[in-house]
Amino acid sequence: MNFALDLFSIAAIAAGAFFFFAGSVGLLRFPDSLTRLHALSKADNLGLGLVVLGLLPRVGSLLDALKLLAIWALVLLSGAASAQLIGRALRRRGGDE
Amino acid sequence: MSVLQILDVGLALLVLAVAVWTIAAREIFGAVVAYVAYGLLLAIVWIRLFAPDVALTEAAIGSGVTGILLVTSGARLKSAGKASAAAKPGLSLHLSAAALSLLAATALAGVILALPEPSPTLAPEARQELAATGLGNPVTAVLIAWRSFDTMLEKIVLLLAVVGVWSVASDRFWGGAPAPLGRANPQGALLLLEQTLVPLGILVGVHIFWVGANAPGGAFQAGAILAAMWMIVMIARASEPPRVNSLWLRLALISGPAVFIVAGLAGIGMAGNFFAYPDGFAKPIILFIEAFMLLTIAATLPVLVAGPPRRSFGP
Numbered sequence: 054m055n056f057a058l059d060l061f062s063i064a065a066i067a068a069g070a071f072f073f074f075a076g077s078v079g080l081l082r083f084p085d086s087l088t089r090l091h092a093l094s095k096a097d098n099l100g101l102g103l104v105v106l107g108l109l110p111r112v113g114s115l116l117d118a119l120k121l122l123a124i125w126a127l128v129l130l131s132g133a134a135s136a137q138l139i140g141r142a143l144r145r146r147g148g149d150e
Numbered sequence: 151m152s153v154l155q156i157l158d159v160g161l162a163l164l165v166l167a168v169a170v171w172t173i174a175a176r177e178i179f180g181a182v183v184a185y186v187a188y189g190l191l192l193a194i195v196w197i198r199l200f201a202p203d204v205a206l207t208e209a210a211i212g213s214g215v216t217g218i219l220l221v222t223s224g225a226r227l228k229s230a231g232k233a234s235a236a237a238k239p240g241l242s243l244h245l246s247a248a249a250l251s252l253l254a255a256t257a258l259a260g261v262i263l264a265l266p267e268p269s270p271t272l273a274p275e276a277r278q279e280l281a282a283t284g285l286g287n288p289v290t291a292v293l294i295a296w297r298s299f300d301t302m303l304e305k306i307v308l309l310l311a312v313v314g315v316w317s318v319a320s321d322r323f324w325g326g327a328p329a330p331l332g333r334a335n336p337q338g339a340l341l342l343l344e345q346t347l348v349p350l351g352i353l354v355g356v357h358i359f360w361v362g363a364n365a366p367g368g369a370f371q372a373g374a375i376l377a378a379m380w381m382i383v384m385i386a387r388a389s390e391p392p393r394v395n396s397l398w399l400r401l402a403l404i405s406g407p408a409v410f411i412v413a414g415l416a417g418i419g420m421a422g423n424f425f426a427y428p429d430g431f432a433k434p435i436i437l438f439i440e441a442f443m444l445l446t447i448a449a450t451l452p453v454l455v456a457g458p459p460r461r462s463f464g465p
Contacts, residue, residue, distance in 0.1 A: 130347055137339035 058110040065107030072100035086143050090136050097132040101125055158198055165191045178224035182217060189213025202366035203289040206358070210374035215451050218381065222331075222455055284433030286364030293368065294436045298425045302410040305443060308450045312403060316394055319458035325395040328456035332385035344386035351379040359444050363433065369440040373447025380452045391456035399449065406439075406446030413439050 076096020083089045105125045112118045151159075168188045175181035189212040196205035239247075276288045276296070283291045293301045332340070355375035362368030383389050392399045413435055414425040421428045427435050 127347070127350070131343070134339040134343045134347075138337060141337055141339070 062107040062110055065103050069100045069103030069105075069107060072096050072103060076100060087140060090139055094132055094136045098129055101128055161191065161195060161198065165195060178227065179221070182220040182224055185220060186213050186217040189217070203287070203368065203371075206366055206371040207374075210371050210378075214378060215374050215455075218378075218455055222457065226457070282429075282432065283427075283436065284430075285436065287362060287366065287368070289366070290362050290368050290436070290440075294439060295427065295432060298410070298414065298439075301443075302407055302414070305407045305410065305446055308446065309403060309407065312450055312453055315454055315458055317458075319394070319460075323459040323462050325393060326459040326461045327393045328391040328453075328458060329460040330384070330387060330390055331381065331456060332387050334387065336386045340382075340386045344382055344388055348379045348382055351375055351382075355379065355448075359440065362440070363437060369443040370447060373444045374451065376444065376448035377451035380448065381455060384452065384456070391452070394453075394459050399453070402445050402449040403453070404446070406443035409442040410439050 073096045076092050079092025079095075080089050083092055102125055105121050108121055109118055112121065165188065168184055168191060172181050172184040172188055175184055189208055192212065193205040193209040196202070196208055273288075276292060279296075280286070280288050280291055283295045285291045285295070336344075355372045357372075358367040358375060359369055359372035360367075362372065380389075384391055417426040417428075418424055420426075420431075
């Protein structure tokens with residue numbers, strides 16, 4: 054059982070790390086601000102979500118698990134909102150560099 | 151080298167690289183973004199040094215609040231016009247600043263390297279005396295019980311900063327309100343943040359204040375979070391920066407140091423010494439003082455960000 058949980062943690066965190074990696078590559082390689090923003094928000098949402106998922110079996114108490122989930126939810130909220138704000142600001146400026 | 155050591159070295163190199171980026175950035179905004187990233191990385195460094203209290207403060211104050219202060223100052227500098235562009239620092243100023251920084255950094259490095267091994271510490275004594283304060287977090291005990299005078303003076307420095315910001319107001323605006331923080335007709339995403347993040351943030355702020363007695367946290371970190379929530383509300387235009395002559399604002403600003411001084415003076419009568427706390431009552435008194443410091447910090451930081459009054463005193 055423990056082995057299975059460890060395996061699950063490793064798999065989920067590795068998948069999360071992959072999304073962060075992919076998001077960073079996108080941030081560096083994508084041609085304009087909006088697509089870069091897209092890459093970045095995917096990394097935040099999915100990458101962090103998977104890392105949190107992988108950490109969940111390893112927490113000591115229910116409260117810690119809830120804190121982890123709250124952190125993810127807060128990052129989702131602020132990430133989505135700031136991506137919107139940056140996107141709007143870009144459109145208002147009219148430039149897509 | 152173990153994996154953790156390699157990560158630590160990588161982290162240190164990253165901090166240095168971002169620090170260089172902060173200096174080398176061409177635009178103010180880019181430099182500020184780099185500075186915020188630098189603060190967040192530094193917070194991770196503090197975590198690696200097992201100093202979560204410092205890490206929280208660095209993330210909240212060093213990175214968050216200072217970041218927004220610098221962004222708003224940068225925007226104001228830009229709107230002040232290109233007149234200041236002529237006054238750009240020349241090469242000699244750059245060089246002397248670099249030489250001075252290099253000197254300070256070398257001196258600091260020399261001091262660090264010259265520290266005796268093991269380095270002098272009062273940590274065991276602090277750990278031992280912790281029970282007398284009724285607190286569980288030695289950092290809070292140091293801040294409010296053993297070095298309380300320093301902590302009070304820090305709050306007075308905050309007040310001086312407010313006085314400094316307000317003193318650049320022109321006479322006709324004195325007593326009025328600073329300019330609004332956000333544009334008219336805030337976007338939906340901002341309203342969403344204001345409606346969902348702010349209640350949660352206030353809860354988190356009060357929680358961090360409350361657990362500060364026993365775990366990493368405390369008035370400064372919590373105050374910074376509450377200040378951030380007030381700033382979000384002002385940026386979303388759900389409330390405007392208060393007039394600088396409003397009584398409640400000024401009471402909130404001075405409440406922390408005032409309560410601190412009164413409690414310190416009361417210590418003379420109750421425990422025989424300035425800033426001494428009577429036995430058994432240390433924790434309630436400390437929490438009482440901290441609650442008002444929380445208010446002062448949460449009020450001061452947004453006032454600093456809002457800047458001097460720009461609109462004349464009116465209805």
